[in-house]
Amino acid sequence: MTTRITLAVLDMAGTTVADDGLVLRAFAAAAEAGGLPPEGPEADAARRYVLDTMGQSKIVVFRALFGDEDRAQAANAAFEAAYDRLVEEGNAAPIPGAAESITALREAGIKVALTTGFSRGTQDKLLAALGWHTLADLTLSPAEAGRGRPYPDLVLTSLLRLGVDDVREVAVLGDTASDITTGLRAGAGVVAGTLTGAHDETQLRAAGATHVVPSVREFADLLLDR
Numbered sequence: 001m002t003t004r005i006t007l008a009v010l011d012m013a014g015t016t017v018a019d020d021g022l023v024l025r026a027f028a029a030a031a032e033a034g035g036l037p038p039e040g041p042e043a044d045a046a047r048r049y050v051l052d053t054m055g056q057s058k059i060v061v062f063r064a065l066f067g068d069e070d071r072a073q074a075a076n077a078a079f080e081a082a083y084d085r086l087v088e089e090g091n092a093a094p095i096p097g098a099a100e101s102i103t104a105l106r107e108a109g110i111k112v113a114l115t116t117g118f119s120r121g122t123q124d125k126l127l128a129a130l131g132w133h134t135l136a137d138l139t140l141s142p143a144e145a146g147r148g149r150p151y152p153d154l155v156l157t158s159l160l161r162l163g164v165d166d167v168r169e170v171a172v173l174g175d176t177a178s179d180i181t182t183g184l185r186a187g188a189g190v191v192a193g194t195l196t197g198a199h200d201e202t203q204l205r206a207a208g209a210t211h212v213v214p215s216v217r218e219f220a221d222l223l224l225d226r
Contacts, residue, residue: 003189005223006169008105009158010136011055012116012126014175014197016098016216022091023054023198026083030062033078034071054198055176057117057148083118084125092129095196101220102135108224113138113158117148117178138162149178155186173219175199177207184208192219 013019027050037043046065053061058079062072086092102112113136116123120141127133138161142148145157159170171190172183175197183191184207192211193204201212213219 002226003166003168005110005171005190005226007111007113007159007162007164007171008219008223009113009115009155009170009172009183009188010102010216011174011176011179011197012114012123013118014054015173015179015194016095016102016114017126017130018093018095019197020091020093022083022086024050025086026079029082030075030079034062034066034075051198053178055117055149055174055178055182057142058119060142060148080119080122083122087122087125087129090129092126094130094132095216097215097217099130099132099135101216105220105223106137110223111138111162111164112136113140113162115140115145115154115158117142120144149174149176150181150185152182152186155182155188159186171219171223173213173216175204177203180204180207180209190223192222194219 010016031046036046049065059076062075066072066075105112123139123141138158140154140158145153147153155170155172167187168189170188172188173192173194175194176199180191180193190210192213193209194213194215195201196215204212
């Protein structure tokens with residue numbers, strides 16, 4: 001028997017919001033603030049680490065990358081300032097069909113939470129730029145949940161706040177291996193990867209995705225067809 005899905009937990013950048021390289025552009029400012037050289041093996045390794053850990057809380061990524069709290073905080077502040085500026089300059093755009101898909105899920109009685117690895121301040125700027133403040137039932141940043149991805153906190157906090165009774169009634173969608181790990185650790189009934197973001201199908205399936213879809217539109221179709 002297929003368990004009914006009552007909550008969809010969706011990532012933002014790369015999943016419902018087009019990234020178009022914004023994270024890596026903001027990381028260039030973070031790297032400079034953290035004292036990384038602009039070119040060379042150290043810079044290449046840092047860039048690779050950022051790509052591999054896409055979806056995780058940014059301050060956690062910088063702590064691991066720099067190994068020093070002051071450098072990590074400086075990098076995080078520079079990253080947020082650069083990303084916020086890019087968003088305010090009009091660089092943020094939704095994945096085609098994202099808003100319509102979220103609306104369709106809610107109209108079908110499925111609650112929707114939008115989660116992120118960004119801070120609440122950056123998430124709010126992104127929501128404002130898209131006009132999405134009332135699109136979902138809940139928006140959540142890592143600090144509000146306890147820990148960010150790959151821990152299960154964002155999914156489980158969404159479940160608790162929105163009054164869902166069973167983790168098997170939760171469906172998770174993200175574009176990174178960290179999103180998949182988060183959903184699996186939370187016990188979600190559907191843990192899907194989307195091909196609109198940072199990681200490809202091989203990476204998403206290797207992380208344990210139960211489904212891989214072209215975009216959030218097909219994810220919504222998947223849930224609505226259950």
